[in-house]
Amino acid sequence: MKKVLIPTKLDAVARETLTARGGYEVIQDDSQELAVLASLHPDTHALIVRSEKVTAEVIDAMPSLKVVIRAGAGYNTIDIKHARLKGVDVMNTPGANANAVAEEVIALMLADARHLIAADASTRAGKWEKKNFMGKEITGKTVGIVGFGAIGQLVAKRLDGFDVKVLAFDPFLSDERARDLGAESVELGKIFEKCDYISLHMPENDDTRGIINKSLIARMKNGATLINCARAGIINEDDLRALKADKGLRFLNDVYPKDEAANQSVTDIADIMLPHLGASTVEANLNAAMRSATQLIGYDDKGIASYVVNRDVPEGLDRAYSELAFALAHTCRGIAGGNKQMKLIETSFYGDLARFGDWLLVQIVAALSDDFDRTQGYDAALEYLKEMGVEYFNRETDTSKGYGNAITVDVTTSIDAAHFKRVSVRGTVAEGNMMVSRINNFDKLYFEPVGNAVLFIYKDRPGVIGQIGSALADAGINIDDMRNPHDPSGENSLALMRISGAVDCAVVDRIAGQIDALHASCIRY
Missing domain, CATH: 3.40.50.720 (NAD(P)-binding Rossmann-like Domain)
Known part of the structure; x- marks a missing residue:
């Protein structure tokens, strides 16, 4: 037993x-x-x-x-x-808790719109303040859902009967999947500009911590409502505090840094506070x-271990290749643009890595989506791709190419309804170090994907590297390593640089304009 x-x-x-x-x-x-x-x-x-x-x-x-x-x-x-x-x-x-959280969002919207909490207390006190509790209807409003995974999709479904317009933001979400669920997939800024209600459903990590900040909150409609049943750290509380009163915003909250009895930091700005009841049904x-x-x-x-969250690498697989798969996919994401919608993921696992393809796919999906944990299993990865409407194809490899143990990751994203962008990255591990060996048509790079990097593609001509270096220096950034190959045509050059620190993407965009770049991106590994 x-x-x-x-x-x-x-x-x-x-x-x-x-x-x-x-x-x-x-x-x-x-x-x-x-x-x-x-x-x-x-x-x-x-x-x-x-x-x-x-x-x-x-x-x-x-x-x-x-x-x-x-x-x-x-x-x-x-x-x-x-x-x-x-x-x-x-x-x-x-x-398991997704529907409970989705229904809590709807409950918060209704309770706030009709002043149910305050009206109940007033009526119990023997008052009859009907005029003070004039509410508003959700019907006809525009609702934004930030993070369109399992919970976000259920929120959209639960809103279906309210005759609202639903806008959804999720970098991993296909337009078709959004439409299937009655939503329009848009950029994050548009959510904050257009919506009467904004419900947050994203994880908290280094990329999302404090992402709901002054620049986004300032774009919200006057009188709009922000709902957080996700993670406390994704909102910059001070920025919300500074703008809330002037814009007449409402803030409904169920999450805190710690689940404990305490004087919570959002007490002065939350219009409704709940003790993390999302899953409590x-x-x-x-x-x-x-x-x-x-x-x-x-x-x-x-031996089914799809939802094991502390899996070690499989026996026989060098951990460096697990990190390589993650880094290559992260490179694809950075080049494609972090908020571009995924359409298709294609992989090739060469040499002995072919038998570890299932494991390595998990690392790739996790690098492409903040909402998927890299500690989960292959079945969970496939289920997540299906849920988000992203196709996956693992190619049979050609051993005659002589790549040894190598990985190729191709990501196709949508630019608009009629145009797509494909990024292809190949890499390997040499002397224990990860190496990006190819990006699209630029081969033999042997670039280590660590730290911070910038990438520019431009029409080949003298002096461009000097311009880039000078502009980075003006921003207090030093170049630590660089690759500068031509493509096979000899017409275009790639400047791939590992730099001394994180650079604001606005700086990269400015440099791109100065050198007439065909493409520019900043990548944070």
Whole structure:
């Protein structure tokens, strides 16, 4: 019998499913601290948690532990690195809470539009302030959804009956998929300019932290409503505070830096505050519980590890090639333009890497989309591509080319309804270092994709490199490394430079104008 410990108020369906399957002894006890339960059950095979903190000490107290399952999407409360060191897989159940969060967004919109919270308190106090609670209707408004993954798409579906116009922003979203869901795919700035309601559904990472800042908030319509049920860090609170009153904005919030009782920093600017209730529904709890049980059974019976979030590289694969796949795709994204819509991903895995194609695809998708975690599995990657309407094709490689262990990533993005742009990047690992060997028709680059880089394509002529170097110097940027080949025609040149620090893309655009560049981009690895 395999012991399963559930130290939380998870729906009983998890225990019932595992018990009915047979072969499991399920201990569900939310009356004691997890550390205590871990010491009482050192023979635990699987641990299923909600928001409990799974520390290194907890893991060490259960030497038989093989898997920790987070009944939900986020797993920041679990020490995944220590779990990996101990040979413990950590899984999550993404999507189980998606509908609950989507419905919360609609609830917030309605509650604010009709002053339900304030009107309830007033009426309970014996008042009859009908004139003070004149509301507004959602029908006929324009709603913007920033981040059009599982939750964002469900928000669009739930809005269908309100006869609203839905605008969606997601760099990984195809126009066709957006239209299928009744939305129009637009640039981020247009969301803030055109929408009466803006609902945020993006992850928080180095690229998105503080992205909702003064430049975007200043473009919002007077009286518009901003809803955050995603992550606290994506909004620059000080910028919102500075502009909110003058523009008459409304701010509805359910997320905070820490889930804890405290004087929250947004108290003075939030018109409605909830204690992170997005996933707190009976149905979401049931879905997460059922997913936890079925994933554990699949993991034990068939070795299915699609949602393991702390996977180590497969045996036989040099970790450097995992990082290479990520870097090559990130290069494609930077050249294509970070906010361009993906249409097609094509890959070629040469040499011994062919047998690791499934694993490497995960790294590629994660590099192309901030909304996909690179710790997930191949099945999850395929499901995400399908969800976003992006096609994927893995080409059979020609061994006669003699590339050795190499990877080619091609990304096709849409410029508009009738035009597409294709970026092709190939690379390898040499003496333990990642190398970009080709970008489109520019070959034999042998450029290390680390740090910050700028790329220019221009009509070949003398003096251009000097112009670029001088302009970068004026911006306080030094050139650390450079490649400057011609294309096969000899007409065009590529200037690919690793630089000393991050450069504002406005500087790159200005240089592009000075040298009449055919293309310019800045890439941050």
